[in-house]
Amino acid sequence: MSSPGSGSRRVTLADVAAFAGVSLATASKALNGRGDVRDATRERVRVAAERLGFEFNTLAQGLSAGRSGTVGMLTSDLVGRFSLPILMGAEDAFGAGQLSVFLCDARGDSIREQHHIRALLRRQIDGFIVVGNSTDPRPPLSLDAEVPVVYAYAPSTSDEDISVAVDDVAAGRRAVEHLVQMGRRRIAHIGGDSAFAAARDRAAGVTVGLEEASLPLGAGGRPHYGSWSESWGRTAARVVLELDPDVDSLVCANDQIARGAMEVVQQSGRGVPDDIAVIGFDNWEVLTADSAPPLTSLDLNLEGLGQRAAQLLVAAIEGAPSPGRHTVEPRLVVRESTGLTSHRR
Amino acid sequence: MSSPGSGSRRVTLADVAAFAGVSLATASKALNGRGDVRDATRERVRVAAERLGFEFNTLAQGLSAGRSGTVGMLTSDLVGRFSLPILMGAEDAFGAGQLSVFLCDARGDSIREQHHIRALLRRQIDGFIVVGNSTDPRPPLSLDAEVPVVYAYAPSTSDEDISVAVDDVAAGRRAVEHLVQMGRRRIAHIGGDSAFAAARDRAAGVTVGLEEASLPLGAGGRPHYGSWSESWGRTAARVVLELDPDVDSLVCANDQIARGAMEVVQQSGRGVPDDIAVIGFDNWEVLTADSAPPLTSLDLNLEGLGQRAAQLLVAAIEGAPSPGRHTVEPRLVVRESTGLTSHRR
DNA sequence: GAAACAAGCGAAAGCGCTTTCGAGAGTTTC
DNA sequence: GAAACTCTCGAAAGCGCTTTCGCTTGTTTC
Numbered sequence: 179m180s181s182p183g184s185g186s187r188r189v190t191l192a193d194v195a196a197f198a199g200v201s202l203a204t205a206s207k208a209l210n211g212r213g214d215v216r217d218a219t220r221e222r223v224r225v226a227a228e229r230l231g232f233e234f235n236t237l238a239q240g241l242s243a244g245r246s247g248t249v250g251m252l253t254s255d256l257v258g259r260f261s262l263p264i265l266m267g268a269e270d271a272f273g274a275g276q277l278s279v280f281l282c283d284a285r286g287d288s289i290r291e292q293h294h295i296r297a298l299l300r301r302q303i304d305g306f307i308v309v310g311n312s313t314d315p316r317p318p319l320s321l322d323a324e325v326p327v328v329y330a331y332a333p334s335t336s337d338e339d340i341s342v343a344v345d346d347v348a349a350g351r352r353a354v355e356h357l358v359q360m361g362r363r364r365i366a367h368i369g370g371d372s373a374f375a376a377a378r379d380r381a382a383g384v385t386v387g388l389e390e391a392s393l394p395l396g397a398g399g400r401p402h403y404g405s406w407s408e409s410w411g412r413t414a415a416r417v418v419l420e421l422d423p424d425v426d427s428l429v430c431a432n433d434q435i436a437r438g439a440m441e442v443v444q445q446s447g448r449g450v451p452d453d454i455a456v457i458g459f460d461n462w463e464v465l466t467a468d469s470a471p472p473l474t475s476l477d478l479n480l481e482g483l484g485q486r487a488a489q490l491l492v493a494a495i496e497g498a499p500s501p502g503r504h505t506v507e508p509r510l511v512v513r514e515s516t517g518l519t520s521h522r523r
Numbered sequence: 524m525s526s527p528g529s530g531s532r533r534v535t536l537a538d539v540a541a542f543a544g545v546s547l548a549t550a551s552k553a554l555n556g557r558g559d560v561r562d563a564t565r566e567r568v569r570v571a572a573e574r575l576g577f578e579f580n581t582l583a584q585g586l587s588a589g590r591s592g593t594v595g596m597l598t599s600d601l602v603g604r605f606s607l608p609i610l611m612g613a614e615d616a617f618g619a620g621q622l623s624v625f626l627c628d629a630r631g632d633s634i635r636e637q638h639h640i641r642a643l644l645r646r647q648i649d650g651f652i653v654v655g656n657s658t659d660p661r662p663p664l665s666l667d668a669e670v671p672v673v674y675a676y677a678p679s680t681s682d683e684d685i686s687v688a689v690d691d692v693a694a695g696r697r698a699v700e701h702l703v704q705m706g707r708r709r710i711a712h713i714g715g716d717s718a719f720a721a722a723r724d725r726a727a728g729v730t731v732g733l734e735e736a737s738l739p740l741g742a743g744g745r746p747h748y749g750s751w752s753e754s755w756g757r758t759a760a761r762v763v764l765e766l767d768p769d770v771d772s773l774v775c776a777n778d779q780i781a782r783g784a785m786e787v788v789q790q791s792g793r794g795v796p797d798d799i800a801v802i803g804f805d806n807w808e809v810l811t812a813d814s815a816p817p818l819t820s821l822d823l824n825l826e827g828l829g830q831r832a833a834q835l836l837v838a839a840i841e842g843a844p845s846p847g848r849h850t851v852e853p854r855l856v857v858r859e860s861t862g863l864t865s866h867r868r
Numbered sequence: 869g870a871a872a873c874a875a876g877c878g879a880a881a882g883c884g885c886t887t888t889c890g891a892g893a894g895t896t897t898c
Numbered sequence: 899g900a901a902a903c904t905c906t907c908g909a910a911a912g913c914g915c916t917t918t919c920g921c922t923t924g925t926t927t928c
Contacts, residue, residue, distance in 0.1 A: 188668075190884055201908040206886060213887085214906055231667060236645045237591055238884035241582050241913050248625075248646075257809065258607035262600065266628050278642060280593075281626035283611050297623060300581045301593075322576060323533075408813040434809065441786075441815065464602065464779065465809065468753040470786065535914055546878040551916060558917085559876055583914035586883050 189232045198226035209234075240302065248278050249491060250298035252319075253309040254286045259462065260331055260480055261309055267484020268307060271492070277304070286311065299323050305491045308332075313343060313376040326494035330487040331480075333503050340494060341503045342487045344478040346376050346459075349508035350383020351390070353429045353457050353476055358391045360516055362427040362455055366397035368414040368439055370406045370431035377403060380431050380459060397422040406431070411438025419446055426454055427516070433458035433465040436473055440515065455516040461509075471514035482506040534577045543571035554579075585647065593623050594836060595643035597664075598654040599631045604807065605676055605825055606654055612829020613652060616837070622649070631656065644668050650836045653677075658688060658721040671839035675832040676825075678848050685839060686848045687832045689823040691721050691804075694853035695728020696735070698774045698802050698821055703736045705861055707772040707800055711742035713759040713784055715751045715776035722748060725776050725804060742767040751776070756783025764791055771799055772861070778803035778810040781818055785860065800861040806854075816859035827851040 195205035200223060207213035208223035215223075226232075240246040251268065255261040261281065268279060280298055284291035298306070305325055310316050310332020318334045319327055326340070333341030357365055367384045370377035381401040388395055395401070397418040404410035411430060415438065418425060428443070430436035436458030443454050450456050450471055458466060461477035483506045490500055540550035545568060552558035553568035560568075571577075585591040596613065600606040606626065613624060625643055629636035643651070650670055655661050655677020663679045664672055671685070678686030702710055712729045715722035726746040733740055740746070742763040749755035756775060760783065763770060773788070775781035781803030788799050795801050795816055803811060806822035828851045835845055 188884095192884075202885080203887075203909080204907055207907090210886085214904095216906060219906080233641070233645050235586075235647060235884055237582055237586050237647050238913090239886075241580075241586055241884080241915090242886045244913070246582055255607065258603045261607060262603035262628065265626060266630070269628060278625050278627070278646060280623050281610060282623070283607065283614060285611070296578070300578050301623060302580060302582050409815070412815065434813065438813075438815075462809070464807070468779065468783075470754070470757065470783075533914095537914075547915080548878055548880090548917075549876085552877090555916085559874095561876060564876075580914055583883090584916075586885090586914080587916045589883070 188235070189230045190235070191232070194223060194227045194230055194232045197230060198223045245304045245495075246302040247276060248280060248301065248303045249305045249307060250280045250282060250294070250301075250303045251307045251309060252282050252284060252291065252294060252298075254284045254291075254311045255309060256286065256311065259460075260311065263480035264307075264309055264330055264484035264487065267481035267486075268488035269484075270481075271485040271488030277488075277492070279307075295319065295321065299325065304495050307487050307491060312374055313346060313379070314374060315341075326491060326499060328487045328491045328494065330483055337503070338501050340490050340499055340501055342483050342490060343503055343505050344480070344483060345505040345508055346379030346478070347383040347386065348505075349459060349476040349478060350380040350385075350429070351387040352383070352508060352510055353380075353459070354384050354387025354391065356474070356510055356512070356516060357427045357429070357455055357457065358387070358393070360455060363393060364396045364422070364424055364426045365393065366418045366422060366425045366428055367395060367401040368411060368418065368428055368430045368435050369401040369403040370410075370435065372403035374406075377406075377431055380429075384429050396425045404435075406434060408434045408438035408441075411435035411440075412442045413438075415439035415442035419443070419448075428454060428456045430456060430458050433460050433462045433473060433475055436475070436515075437465055437469060440469065440473070451515055451517045457516055461511050466511070466513065469515075471517070474513045474516040475511050477509045477511050479506045479509055533580070534575045535580070536577070539568060539572045539575055539577045542575060543568045590649045590840075591647040592621060593625060593646065593648045594650045594652060595625045595627060595639070595646075595648045596652045596654060597627050597629060597636065597639060597643075599629045599636075599656045600654060601631065601656065604805075605656065608825035609652075609654055609675055609829035609832065612826035612831075613833035614829075615826075616830040616833030622833075622837070624652075640664065640666065644670065649840050652832050652836060653679075657719055658691060658724070659719060660686075671836060671844060673832045673836045673839065675828055682848070683846050685835050685844055685846055687828050687835060688848055688850050689825070689828060690850040690853055691724030691823070692728040692731065693850075694804060694821040694823060695725040695730075695774070696732040697728070697853060697855050698725075698804070699729050699732025699736065699738075701819070701855055701857070701861060702772045702774070702800055702802065703732070703738070705800060708738060709741045709767070709769055709771045710738065711763045711767060711770045711773050712740060712746040713756060713763065713773055713775045713780055714746040714748040715755075715780065717748035719751075722751075722776055725774075729774050741770045749780075751779060753779045753783035753786075756780035756785075757787045758783075760784035760787035764788070764793075773799060773801045775801060775803050778805050778807045778818060778820055781820070781860075782810055782814060785814065785818070796860050796862045802861050806856050811856070811858065814860075816862070819858045819861040820856050822854045822856050824851045824854055 195202045208215045208220040253261040282294040306327040309330045315335040316332045329341040333343045369381050402414045440456045458475040461475040466473040466475045540547045553560045553565040598606040627639040651672040654675045660680040661677045674686040678688045714726050747759045785801045803820040806820040811818040811820045
């Protein structure tokens with residue numbers, strides 16, 4: 179199927195050089211746009227390469243250059259929620275495929291993690307992106323080698339490391355802001371598992387938002403922490419409605435909780451959003467896009483996080499690291515669950 | 524942080540050889556367990572390697588061996604549903620990290636796909652796993668190079684290729700079998716988008732199951748095709764209940780549809796599973812595990828698919844390809860939505 | 869004790885590419 | 899017309915590892 183010489187081994191630079199009637203060195207320089215090569219010669223080499231269907235062998239280039247042009251992405255993403263968006267963001271940032279990504283799933287097992295790390299180091303990867311599975315800071319990787327690492331989603335506990343995190347506080351604040359804008363005044367917060375920073379941060383953001391609007395927090399004046407599940411959303415919604423029957427909106431710490439809460443609100447005879455607006459976090463499409471009504475949610479911008487992580491990693495690889503914790507801005511995705519009351523049928 | 528000589532360049536096999544007082548060749552053979560090396564010598568080299576913290580440079584090994592020990596996984600998994608389980612399965616099968624996986628997301632864009640393919644080929648990958656985003660057969664990759672390819676999830680349209688697919692028919696059949704076992708007799712089927720093979724296959728399986736039990740298909744005797752969404756589940760459930768108020772179970776073509784259907788069933792005053800049992804497909808935990816009630820679902824066994832794909836790819840790489848379409852067995856995951864009526868409170 | 873073997877080891881030639889450095893050839897300068 | 903440059907290009911030395919093949923030893927065999 180390939181060009182002349184098909185059926186045999188791959189075309190090497192030496193073949194191209196021979197075909198173009200130049201030396202290996204010149205061929206290399208010509209194709210890489212480096213060194214002094216007369217334009218005519220360069221062109222001749224280019225044509226030869228084209229004609230023979232030549233492609234560089236990245237392995238060989240890597241060996242010689244001392245860098246492989248690959249990075250390792252280490253995840254523990256059991257639910258498949260974070261890694262792919264982040265990977266996609268990273269791919270974007272790595273651009274025209276200069277860098278390829280080894281994706282490894284450690285499944286929350288540190289033995290497996292170590293194992294993958296060593297395998298990747300043997301592969302001479304130029305850097306690591308470590309994707310945590312919660313926003314809680316994690317201890318840094320212990321590497322013997324000098325390879326730049328960027329921590330994504332879960333920041334490193336050390337400030338000397340490079341981390342990119344979501345901004346849960348901003349997201350919480352933004353959720354309230356939106357509800358207030360939509361005319362809601364009696365806002366309650368159903369939190370996630372308070373053992374997680376995400377739950378506390380989102381609640382903190384809600385508090386900030388309410389303070390800015392000079393509003394009290396509904397349903398007892400405190401967040402109702404529980405777990406990250408739909409069933410907690412149901413339970414908590416019952417509690418909240420009991421505690422504060424006039425509540426007009428619920429900020430739920432994730433989409434699952436929001437789904438559960440919405441269900442109970444509706445079962446109680448109240449309309450969403452007519453009587454109560456509901457907002458979630460994560461913008462997990464499968465939960466938000468097609469519920470009845472579709473759920474407004476704060477997208478924590480994982481793709482953006484992936485891009486940022488990739489940029490920071492590239493910078494670090496090139497010797498210009500930016501240590502510290504970076505964040506990406508959440509995006510509000512408005513759907514009907516927080517629609518204007520007046521707009522509802 | 525590393526062993527002696529820290530702060531400088533990486534330890535090479537030459538260092539180990541020198542330290543152990545043997546030649547490069549011997550060191551290589553010793554550490555690789557190849558060739559004739561006296562036990563004592565082998566041990567001495569081993570100790571030297573350990574002492575110096577030596578790790579092989581896989582790039583160099585690959586260059587010399589002509590294979591890189593990497594495979595490319597090409598996906599278009601926009602929702603993050605397939606790729607990760609498959610990747611995990613593949614990692615398992617690739618075992619002790621002999622093979623590492625480049626994961627690339629083409630985002631359904633064939634330009635990007637081509638781009639990734641070329642980048643991966645330049646990286647000398649030993650094989651491809653192509654993960655489709657539907658179960659519909661897809662045209663084979665057009666490669667110039669002789670690299671084995673395994674098509675996962677979406678099989679190749681060509682029988683000469685190696686494909687691994689889920690078994691939607693078996694799953695449909697199994698769903699009915701389960702319902703029948705639970706004493707259900709009046710079974711309706713809410714299908715997905717009939718433009719997809721998955722929808723048709725699952726429906727076909729349902730038909731087979733019903734035939735085996737000598738039962739008719741409820742709600743008009745035909746599957747109700749629509750789309751893969753929750754909202755279709757709601758719409759269809761209304762239709763089905765209208766058409767056949769005495770239906771005692773719904774086989775829904777995926778978990779989203781099942782969620783939507785369950786919602787409507789409950790709103791109609793019927794209990795799940797007391798009055799109507801509901802079963803979904805895909806076993807997408809976030810939808811099934813924590814709904815009210817939790818949803819029984821057919822897990823199509825994507826991890827198993829990934830494993831199988833990896834095994835087939837390894838076999839093909841080693842020169843023993845098994846062309847044709849292989850399948851993995853679905854697994855029934857029973858939850859409360861199909862519980863025994865008598866067991867329900 | 870010589871002949872015939874076997875076992876253990878190393879020199880050297882790759883794998884495919886990059887890069888340094890010097891040699892020719894062609895220009896410019898005075 | 900020689901000196902001093904400037905361009906182009908190529909020989910060769912790596913990058914780190916594998917593998918072939920032959921040379922030393924040491925061991926058997928009769």
